[in-house]
Amino acid sequence: MANSFAGGSTVTTAIANNFIPELWSDEVIGSYKQNLVLANLVTKMSHKGKKGDTVYIPVPSRDSAAAKAANTQVTLQDNTNSKVTITINKHYEYSKLIEDIAEVQSLASMRKFYTDDAGYALAQQVDDDLFGLTTALNGGTVLTGAGTTWASGAAADITDAGIRKMILTLDNNDVPMDNRSLVIPPIAANDLLAINRFTEQQFIGNGDAIKTGKIGQIYGIDVYVTSNCPSADTNANRVGVMLHRDALCLIEQMGVRTQTQYKQEYLGDLFTADTIYGVGELRDYAGVAFKVAAS
Numbered sequence: 378m379a380n381s382f383a384g385g386s387t388v389t390t391a392i393a394n395n396f397i398p399e400l401w402s403d404e405v406i407g408s409y410k411q412n413l414v415l416a417n418l419v420t421k422m423s424h425k426g427k428k429g430d431t432v433y434i435p436v437p438s439r440d441s442a443a444a445k446a447a448n449t450q451v452t453l454q455d456n457t458n459s460k461v462t463i464t465i466n467k468h469y470e471y472s473k474l475i476e477d478i479a480e481v482q483s484l485a486s487m488r489k490f491y492t493d494d495a496g497y498a499l500a501q502q503v504d505d506d507l508f509g510l511t512t513a514l515n516g517g518t519v520l521t522g523a524g525t526t527w528a529s530g531a532a533a534d535i536t537d538a539g540i541r542k543m544i545l546t547l548d549n550n551d552v553p554m555d556n557r558s559l560v561i562p563p564i565a566a567n568d569l570l571a572i573n574r575f576t577e578q579q580f581i582g583n584g585d586a587i588k589t590g591k592i593g594q595i596y597g598i599d600v601y602v603t604s605n606c607p608s609a610d611t612n613a614n615r616v617g618v619m620l621h622r623d624a625l626c627l628i629e630q631m632g633v634r635t636q637t638q639y640k641q642e643y644l645g646d647l648f649t650a651d652t653i654y655g656v657g658e659l660r661d662y663a664g665v666a667f668k669v670a671a672s
Contacts, residue, residue: 378384390664395631401492405650408496409633414569414590414603415507415618416500418558419625420659421634424465432628434461434659439551442489455492463657464556465630469502470651471495477644495650497631504605510625514664515546519609522572535565537572544596551661556622557598562615565669566592569600576630613671620664628655 424432436459443452474489512519520543533539542558547557561569569575575595590601598619609616631653638647 386495392404394451401488401637401648402633404489404492405412405496405499405635406633406646408493409500409652410496412497412500413504414601414605414624415560416465416627417628418601418620419507419624420558420622420625421554422628424628424630427630428459430465431591432463432655434463434467434626435459436461436660450530461626461657463626463628463655465628465655467502467506467655468651468653469499470649471498472647472649473645475646476650480646492650494511495635495648496633499650499652501605503627503652503656504603505510505607505624508605508616508618509624510656510658511620511664511666512616512623513549513622513658514618514661514666516661519665522663533670534568535561535572535667536568537574538663539667540574540595540619542571543667544598546665547619547621552621556596557619557620557624559595559598559600559617560590560606561600561602561617562613562669563604564671565617566600566602568669571593575600591601593658605613609668615669615671618666621660623660624658626657626659626665628657630654 387568395415422432423516424433437456445451471494473495475487475491500608520539537656572595575593590603592602593600606615606617608614629652631651633650633652635650637649639645640647
């Protein structure tokens with residue numbers, strides 16, 4: 378018996394195309410979030426849907442308690458609060474023109490590769506911009522094994538004593554114990570495995586679900602490894618950082634967006650993913666960078 382189909386019941390390319398941009402967007406955003414490391418460890422603020430290119434963030438100063446004498450008024454605190462200015466001036470994009478012949482002949486995995494690559498490239502750029510701020514933390518003092526400054530200090534392997542020195546630096550600056558992170562390059566992660574304090578079970582943590590780049594804990598501080606840690610000098614020595622979440626700030630004015638457009642003059646689809654954001658130092662005393670040897 379012949380089957381009949383009512384008009385409009387088939388899935389046309391016009392209908393199918395409605396799903397393509399959303400699929401690309403979901404995959405790019407998923408890859409972007411998966412590859413962020415430092416951006417997940419700092420203060421993140423949303424400026425989505427708002428106009429303007431500058432954000433002013435008030436930074437209250439700490440006050441102290443005052444003794445209350447009998448039959449006298451309370452002591453009024455009059456410290457002047459400061460503000461941090463963050464300019465939203467970073468707009469990065471990732472684009473590919475996929476010609477029809479490539480689309481027709483290639484495997485479906487091609488789209489998966491491009492969406493993963495777009496997410497990774499944008500995530501790496503955001504992390505790079507944040508890492509660029511780390512060497513200015515703590516007044517620009519970048520520690521090495523000897524605790525010397527960035528300009529004169531020679532790179533050294535990460536050590537238990539060095540980690541405790543960074544913790545002491547934050548403690549002396551009255552930085553809260555929670556929300557601290559240690560972000561290190563792969564070479565430092567290799568050195569860290571030789572430190573008993575890290576490998577002993579009681580210092581690793583309680584086996585929480587692995588976060589992006591997280592490899593364990595030491596002295597209650599989450600440790601993350603990433604290849605995004607920048608080079609410190611021409612000798613390819615690397616920079617790492619111990620910081621509290623309030624040390625740096627990331628402001629997103631437009632999260633990762635994907636767009637596709639058919640370009641008839643090229644007989645292909647133009648795919649673009651982009652994001653708009655700004656980064657800035659929020660609290661100078663809440664982090665300290667350090668330099669480790671390249672090998």
